[in-house]
Amino acid sequence: MRKSLVLLSCMFFLLSTALFAQNTNIGSAKCKMCHTGAAKGDQFKKWSESKHAKSNTAVGVAGKPECEKCHAPVAEFKAEGVTCEACHGAGSAYKSAMKPLATAQSKGLIVPNEASCKKCHDATKTPSGHKAITFDFAAASTKIAHKKP
Numbered sequence: 001m002r003k004s005l006v007l008l009s010c011m012f013f014l015l016s017t018a019l020f021a022q023n024t025n026i027g028s029a030k031c032k033m034c035h036t037g038a039a040k041g042d043q044f045k046k047w048s049e050s051k052h053a054k055s056n057t058a059v060g061v062a063g064k065p066e067c068e069k070c071h072a073p074v075a076e077f078k079a080e081g082v083t084c085e086a087c088h089g090a091g092s093a094y095k096s097a098m099k100p101l102a103t104a105q106s107k108g109l110i111v112p113n114e115a116s117c118k119k120c121h122d123a124t125k126t127p128s129g130h131k132a133i134t135f136d137f138a139a140a141s142t143k144i145a146h147k148k149p
């Protein structure tokens, strides 16, 4: 009797973790392991030298949730600012299933587009008194470009 109860609760636990499993953020250091080097497009280096990687240090942001939602949007990795996973989605599931692209996407990989940028680059969403925001998707994409050569 007791044994079957234990078994039943084990099964319930496994089922619920499978049903409610969520992708979790792994941090840019993990992406760096594979996305480094000129031949691959130097994604880590390009990002780490960009303003996104330092956005959490912009004046007045620290400790303010209303600022951090754009400047440090990944709760577990606030120090990374607008980090890889803020744009590409939490990587725990896709990091080891990146090829082909469709598989990675089915595991949560996001290929960002203009709408993704405008979650933050939108003057109507910033608090009053914020620096003016103008956004030209083509020009901004060129500034952050990190495609494979």
Ligand code: HEC
Pocket (backbone or CB within 6 Å): 026, 027, 028, 030, 031, 032, 033, 034, 035, 040, 084, 085, 088, 090, 091, 092, 095, 096, 098, 099, 101, 110, 111, 148
């Ligand atoms: C174990 C190695 C590995 C890790 C870790 C890894 N990737 Fe990848 N990633 C790859 C490979 C391999 C590809 C396939 C393309 C290629 O050959 O460069 C890829 C492709 C991609 C693509 C391009 C999809 C496309 O074709 O448009 C994105 C975006 C990406 N990875 C983001 C990330 C992010 C963000 C992380 C960290 C959360 C990450 N990757 C972690 C190996 C990895």
Ligand code: HEC
Pocket (backbone or CB within 6 Å): 058, 059, 060, 061, 064, 066, 067, 068, 069, 070, 071, 119, 120, 121, 122, 125, 126, 127, 130, 131, 132, 133, 134
């Ligand atoms: C809706 C998203 C969003 C919110 C919320 C937001 N910001 Fe920003 N912030 C941005 C974007 C996007 C930029 C970059 C604008 C540009 O240069 O085009 C920016 C730029 C800045 C800059 C200029 C940084 C530099 O290097 O010139 C400062 C300072 C700043 N924000 C502070 C704040 C503070 C403080 C708050 C909270 C009171 C806040 N932001 C809330 C999106 C946001």
Ligand code: HEC
Pocket (backbone or CB within 6 Å): 028, 031, 032, 035, 041, 043, 044, 045, 047, 048, 052, 082, 083, 084, 085, 086, 087, 088, 111, 112, 113, 141, 144, 146, 147, 148, 149
């Ligand atoms: C501000 C959003 C943003 C951030 C932050 C960001 N990316 Fe991207 N990434 C993009 C966009 C946009 C593309 C181009 C998507 C497309 O193919 O149109 C891209 C493309 C890629 C690609 C595919 C390159 C190719 O050859 O097609 C890889 C790999 C990648 N990103 C990895 C990373 C990694 C690793 C980080 C962090 C170190 C990172 N990205 C940070 C927005 C971002």
Ligand code: HEC
Pocket (backbone or CB within 6 Å): 051, 052, 054, 055, 056, 057, 058, 069, 070, 071, 073, 082, 086, 087, 112, 113, 114, 116, 117, 118, 119, 120, 121, 137, 139, 140, 141, 143, 144
């Ligand atoms: C989660 C919020 C967020 C998303 C999504 C986002 N950004 Fe940003 N971006 C910011 C913040 C915040 C800054 C300001 C960083 C700072 O200066 O401190 C910024 C700054 C920039 C800058 C530097 C501004 C300049 O003129 O020097 C460029 C370029 C940029 N973003 C392009 C993009 C593009 C392209 C996308 C979409 C592919 C994108 N961003 C998506 C929040 C975001």
